[in-house]
Amino acid sequence: MPPLPQGSVPLASLAALFADETRAAFVLALLDGRAWTAGELARHAGVAPSTTSEHLGKLVAGGVLSEERQGRHRYVRLADAGIAHLVEDLAARAAPAASPPPRGLRAAGAGRAMARGRTCYDHLAGRLGIAVTDAMTARGLLRQDTGFALTDEGLGWFADLGIPLVPAKGRRPLARGCLDWTERRPHLAGLAGAALCRHALDADWCVRIGSERAVKVTARGERALHDVLGIEAARLELV
Template identity: 80%
Template sequence: MTTRDTRAAGLAALAGLIADTTRAACLLALLDGRAWTAGELARHAGVAPSTLSEHLGKLVAGGLLAEERQGRHRYVRLADARVAQLLEDLAAQVTPGAPDRPRSLREAGAGSAMARGRTCYDHLAGRLGIAVTDALGALGLLRRDTGFALTDAGLAWFADAGIDLDRAGRRPLARACLDWTERRPHLAGVAGAALCRHALDAGWCVRIGSERAVKVTPTGERALSEALGIPAGSLR
């Protein structure tokens, strides 16, 4: 088999792993950046644990998921940031049809919360992510003309804020990630992940519910207003 044939076979195998509704639902759920138990994913996907176990085995064997065991519990998470980037990019290309009508007030509230602010693997998304990205651009901290890139002023801003940027790996420092609710790019990459981690650690944002939704706290409103000039009302 030639190198070209090998790459084609590998791409076909990868597409086959994702091309299943149950496996796709699990992969999208794991974009919250956390490890889930097999039981949690089974309930989320609406399938029996035995069925889910077979699907997880394929995803682990295919290199999309990493598995950890603690006692009798089996945890899985996305293998790495490259897998998350692939899923984000693919999901953003899906053209949504007419949104399903919420079946309850709780479901409607959850959808609104996800659109308002959420994590996209390890960075901020939704209106919150877009607001932060726009503010960084308006202050000259982020260039967006030829892809995303932090300016010298942007690097200094992260350093002054005490937000460490780990540039030891191969992950890009700044990357545009197309937001599937806003249909505009938000900040991803090392800088996006570091900013999200800082926002959660400093109490600027808190996770809400069992999905990826996050809410800006009063402390976060003040901090983001002072640091980036984002009006507090726009984050509610």
């Protein structure tokens, strides 16, 4: 039997980490960019603490999650932005074109809120993320024709708003496209996407709602998005 191609074993091992519904539920929850305790993830996924510990151990060992301990608590988060991008991309490609209707009014409301606006690790997604991306592209701040890239006008726009684009450790690009699993189109990610999302939350343009990743545009945010990008409030609603 000929030897396996180089890299096939690590790829299969990484894929196996996502091939479990409980572990998939964990990494999807962690797309909110925050650190969760093992107990919080156990309650979220509806599994026993012992089962949670076993799954988290595999995800940490496989480089999908990083962990830290504070006293008796164990916190985990996605290892880096690259893992977050991979999870969101997999979710987008795995989602059926016609999803079954949610069960109950609460689930339906949560689904609409996530589709309207949410965070994808550390940048904006959903209808909100797409609206921002489209507006930046239409105004010449962002190019998508040869991959995502900020123009000189885009760099000036961030500077005018007082949003620093400080390079982080590693080789994270300034701008990149991330496939949106509800809109089926790419939204802005990378350093620029993260900086804009952080500014939107800090400036009270958006607020987090519920226990999921959903965010809601505030009245101040509606005015700001109209002023700086020309986005009409109706553009952010579901159709």
